[in-house]
Structures are given as C-alpha cells and as structure tokens.
Amino acid sequence: MEAIQYSSLVKTQSYINGGWHSSNQRFPIFNPANQRCLLEVEDCGLLGVEQAIEAAKAAQKSWAAKSANERGSLLRAWYQLILQHQDDLARILTQEQGKPFAEAKGEIGYGAAFLDWFAEEGKRCYGDVIPAPAGDKRIIVVKQPVGVVAAVTPWNFPNAMIARKAAAALAAGCCFVVRPAQLTPISALALAQLADDAGIPPGVFNVVVGEDAKGMGKVLTESPDVAKFTFTGSTAVGKQLIAQCASTVKKVSMELGGNAPFVVFDDADIDAAVQGAIASKYRNAGQTCVCANRFLVQKGVYQQFSEKFAEALSKLKVGDGMQANIDIGPMISEQAKDTVHQLVTQSIDAGAKVLCGGQANEAGQQFYQPTIMTDVSNDMPIAKNEIFGPVAPLIMFEDEQQGIELANDTEYGLAAYFYTRDIGRVWRVGEALEYGMVGINEGIISNAAAPFGGIKQSGNGREGSHYGLDDYTEIKYLCMGGVNS
Numbered sequence: 001m002e003a004i005q006y007s008s009l010v011k012t013q014s015y016i017n018g019g020w021h022s023s024n025q026r027f028p029i030f031n032p033a034n035q036r037c038l039l040e041v042e043d044c045g046l047l048g049v050e051q052a053i054e055a056a057k058a059a060q061k062s063w064a065a066k067s068a069n070e071r072g073s074l075l076r077a078w079y080q081l082i083l084q085h086q087d088d089l090a091r092i093l094t095q096e097q098g099k100p101f102a103e104a105k106g107e108i109g110y111g112a113a114f115l116d117w118f119a120e121e122g123k124r125c126y127g128d129v130i131p132a133p134a135g136d137k138r139i140i141v142v143k144q145p146v147g148v149v150a151a152v153t154p155w156n157f158p159n160a161m162i163a164r165k166a167a168a169a170l171a172a173g174c175c176f177v178v179r180p181a182q183l184t185p186i187s188a189l190a191l192a193q194l195a196d197d198a199g200i201p202p203g204v205f206n207v208v209v210g211e212d213a214k215g216m217g218k219v220l221t222e223s224p225d226v227a228k229f230t231f232t233g234s235t236a237v238g239k240q241l242i243a244q245c246a247s248t249v250k251k252v253s254m255e256l257g258g259n260a261p262f263v264v265f266d267d268a269d270i271d272a273a274v275q276g277a278i279a280s281k282y283r284n285a286g287q288t289c290v291c292a293n294r295f296l297v298q299k300g301v302y303q304q305f306s307e308k309f310a311e312a313l314s315k316l317k318v319g320d321g322m323q324a325n326i327d328i329g330p331m332i333s334e335q336a337k338d339t340v341h342q343l344v345t346q347s348i349d350a351g352a353k354v355l356c357g358g359q360a361n362e363a364g365q366q367f368y369q370p371t372i373m374t375d376v377s378n379d380m381p382i383a384k385n386e387i388f389g390p391v392a393p394l395i396m397f398e399d400e401q402q403g404i405e406l407a408n409d410t411e412y413g414l415a416a417y418f419y420t421r422d423i424g425r426v427w428r429v430g431e432a433l434e435y436g437m438v439g440i441n442e443g444i445i446s447n448a449a450a451p452f453g454g455i456k457q458s459g460n461g462r463e464g465s466h467y468g469l470d471d472y473t474e475i476k477y478l479c480m481g482g483v484n485s
C-alpha cells in the first residue's frame with residue numbers, strides 16, 4: 001500500500017468492540033490495476049461476526065441514551081478526521097478498488113457528507129402530539145432507535161456505502177456492524193481507525209472482514225440481536241438476504257441493482273446531454289448502480305448526439321488510477337471485464353454495431369475500452385442487463401410516448417435521466433418515469449441532502465436526506481388516559 005502518510009490507517013484486522021481482532025486465517029487483497037498483492041487481511045470468521053453483534057448489543061442501551069447532540073458531536077469529529085485524511089483514504093481506495101484518485105477523493109468527500117448531514121439530522125428526529133378523540137386522553141408519538149443494525153456493502157464504493165449507512169444509524173442511536181466486500185476491506189478498516197480516533201465508544205461501530213460472504217451474511221441476517229439489516233449490492237443477492245431476514249422479522253432496507261435509461265429528446269441541449277452522458281456512464285468505469293445503462297435518443301438528434309458523444313469519449317484516458325490525469329481505471333476483476341465483453345459480443349451477434357471501443361484495453365488485463373454501441377434494441381443483452389462497465393448502448397426512438405415506454409421497460413427502478421428544454425415535457429416525463437430518482441438535464445444526482453433509493457426490483461428504503469433517518473427509527477405511540485380524573 002503506497003504513499004500513505006498516516007500509517008495507522010492501513011489496518012488488516014477486524015474492528016470489534018473498539019479493538020483489533022487477531023486471527024490466523026488470512027487472505028490477500030490485490031490491486032486491480034496491476035494484480036499485485038497489496039497486503040493480507042485477517043479473516044475474523046463467523047465467531048468474529050457473533051462477537052461483533054454481541055459488542056453492539058452490549059453498547060446499544062448506552063449509545064441510545066446519549067443525547068442527539070452528544071452523538072452528533074462524535075459524528076462531526078469523525079467527519080473532520082475523514083476530511084483531514086482524505087488524500088490517504090483516497091489512495092487506499094484507488095489501490096484496492098481501482099477508481100482514479102480524483103474520483104476516490106470525491107467518494108471520500110461524498111461519504112463524509114453523510115456524517116456531516118446526520119450529525120445535525122439526528123437532532124431533528126421529531127415526534128408528534130395528536131389531538132385525542134376523547135377529552136381525558138392525550139396522544140403522543142415518539143421516534144426511538146430501532147436497535148442493533150447490520151450491514152453488508154459492495155466493492156464499488158468501499159468507503160461511501162459504509163459512511164452513508166453508518167451516519168444515519170449512529171445518529172438515530174443505533175449500534176452498527178458492517179461486513180464489507182471481500183475485495184475491498186481496507187477502506188472499511190481505515191474508517192474504523194478514524195471512528196476510534198474520533199472517540200466513538202467501543203461496540204458502536206464494528207467492521208468484520210472475511211471471505212465467507214454467505215456464512216457471515218447468514219449470521220447477520222438471522223441473529224435475533226440484530227433489529228435492522230441494510231444491504232447495498234445486486235438484486236439477486238438482495239432477494240436472498242431479505243428472505244433470510246424473515247426468520248426474525250427484521251426491518252430491512254435494500255439498495256440494489258439498476259438499469260438507468262438516459263433519454264435524449266430532440267429539443268435537448270445536445271452538448272449538455274453529452275456532458276451528462278460522459279459523467280453518468282463512465283464514472284467508476286461504469287461500475288455504479290446509477291450509471292446510465294441505456295441511451296434512448298430521439299430520431300431527430302440521434303446522429304448528432306452519437307457523433308458528439310464519440311468525440312467526447314475519445315478524450316478519456318484509461319490507466320492506473322494512481323497516475324495523474326486518468327479518467328477510467330480497471331474493472332474490479334478479470335471476470336467482471338469478461339462479463340461486460342460477453343454482453344457486447346452477444347449484442348453484436350443480435351445486430352448491434354460498435355461505434356468505438358468494444359475490446360479489452362491494452363492498459364492491463366482488467367481494463368476495458370470506453371465503448372459506444374449503435375443499432376441497439378431494448379431486448380438485446382446489452383440493454384436488458386445491468387452492464388456494470390464502460391459501455392454505452394444507443395437505442396433510437398420516435399416520439400415521447402415510445403421514449404417513456406422504452407425507459408420503463410425493465411424490472412429495475414433506481415435512477416433515470418432525461419434531457420429536454422420543454423417545461424411541459426419535464427413534468428410529463430418526470431412523473432411518468434417509474435424510478436426512485438430522476439435526473440433532469442443532469443447526469444450526477446447523488447448527494448447527502450437527497451433521498452437515494454429505488455423502487456421495483458431496485459430495492460426499498462432511502463439513504464441520505466431527512467428521510468434517511470426513517471430506516472433506523474421505530475414509531476411508538478403513547479396514549480395517556482385519565483387526564484381529567
């Protein structure tokens with residue numbers, strides 16, 4: 001792990017009950033840019049997960065008993081330390097996950113923004129006083145922390161996906177156990193070091209690392225001491241985890257897969273649409289759940305958009321994210337790269353054409369060329385599946401109604417984007433799209449002030465914004481009688 005100033009950030013053991021958990025089971029972490037082993041981390045195993053749940057359970061009452069101000073001050077201290085070590089955290093992230101350093105810095109800032117937001121939002125966890133139907137009664141509604149929260153997070157945002165969940169959970173008064181993806185545990189452990197430095201008490205924030213995703217997930221989803229489970233990852237895995245939570249009727253929130261349409265109407269500002277397309281499609285080499293996945297372009301501007309899009313794409317530089325001026329890093333694994341290429345070749349067999357790219361990139365074995373495909377139809381593999389790679393399929397449509405129908409023709413409902421300058425069309429299309437989040441003349445929509453989440457098979461629950469606390473609180477109704485006696 002190169003160029004880390006604050007060396008204590010580089011941890012190799014799970015963080016449980018405020019301590020570093022040693023184990024003689026180890027597994028290697030590789031740099032996706034060059035396949036070199038960065039370091040080995042110690043696998044805490046299923047026993048470690050159980051110990052982390054125990055620690056969270058033991059700390060739960062005292063953490064919930066703190067005032068929102070006290071919890072907020074600790075979250076803010078954590079926030080400030082993350083910003084203080086932003087460059088180190090970004091270097092760790094780029095080396096274990098691959099995204100370019102500038103993007104990794106952005107992710108660190110994005111994750112920290114949730115700590116900043118919920119340090120304040122926890123103080124606004126308001127209840128209600130409701131006029132009682134009978135004169136001698138009083139009705140009060142209070143919100144209380146749900147209890148111990150367990151989380152499983154993906155490799156594509158190994159810092160922000162944890163910060164986005166932990167910030168709301170801790171602000172609401174919940175203790176937290178997270179199991180990060182096997183491929184990217186170092187960013188999670190660095191966050192734990194800074195939580196420790198910030199003075200967050202033992203047992204409140206726990207990170208368990210290990211290779212046995214299924215086994216560790218089973219412990220987290222089936223433990224009667226875990227009140228709430230939150231997951232970010234694929235829809236297929238999310239469905240399994242929801243089913244596993246049923247045995248203890250846990251509160252569940254899911255941030256799952258997506259198939260985002262990016263619709264360009266013939267009255268759009270084409271230059272703005274191209275800028276938004278590049279930003280949305282090629283962020284993290286296309287490995288985000290809100291990346292534009294299908295480009296629906298109205299017939300009258302299809303040629304102009306395609307040409308300008310390809311021209312802008314030719315300026316992007318592919319390489320090791322630790323080098324300067326890199327725009328697109330490696331895929332997380334060779335298998336991931338091969339899966340993307342398979343979608344490309346299957347769609348070519350079905351009649352699609354490659355306008356640019358379409359091959360592995362010479363930068364290394366896990367790199368794929370930024371690609372644009374034309375003559376794509378909505379039923380081709382490259383359009384039906386979540387690509388999770390730097391490939392942009394272009395689909396032509398005739399009129400507004402067809403554009404909306406094609407956009408909604410998917411089991412997913414996370415993010416959608418469209419470009420138009422017609423105010424009536426903004427309202428008609430914005431309301432007709434079946435998605436949790438819609439970017440209008442904008443390709444980057446994620447921020448801590450907004451409720452992030454999807455509908456249909458993209459999940460449920462919201463992260464960020466005022467709404468983000470709801471997933472970590474329970475409503476209690478107090479009925480007071482005999483007031484006049």
Ligand SMILES: NC(=O)C1=CN([C@@H]2O[C@H](COP(=O)(O)OP(=O)(O)OC[C@H]3O[C@@H](n4cnc5c(N)ncnc54)[C@H](OP(=O)(O)O)[C@@H]3O)[C@@H](O)[C@H]2O)C=CC1
Pocket residue numbers: 152153154155156179180181182183211213214215216217218232233234235237238240241254255256257258288289386388414458
């Ligand atoms: N809606 C959203 O915000 C996001 C959605 N995603 C979606 O996730 C997919 C890509 O991410 P990817 O990480 O491959 O997704 P996966 O669903 O394969 O993995 C997500 C996490 O779940 C773990 N996991 C996998 N199988 C199980 C299991 N049976 N029990 C418990 N945990 C399990 C993984 O562990 P391990 O990696 O160690 O196997 C990882 O930590 C895409 O579909 C993408 O859209 C990704 C990020 C954000």
Ligand SMILES: O=C(O)[C@H](O)CS(=O)(=O)O
Pocket residue numbers: 156157160161232287288289290446452
């Ligand atoms: O994991 C993801 O893909 C993130 O949720 C996308 S974002 O929130 O960083 O935009």
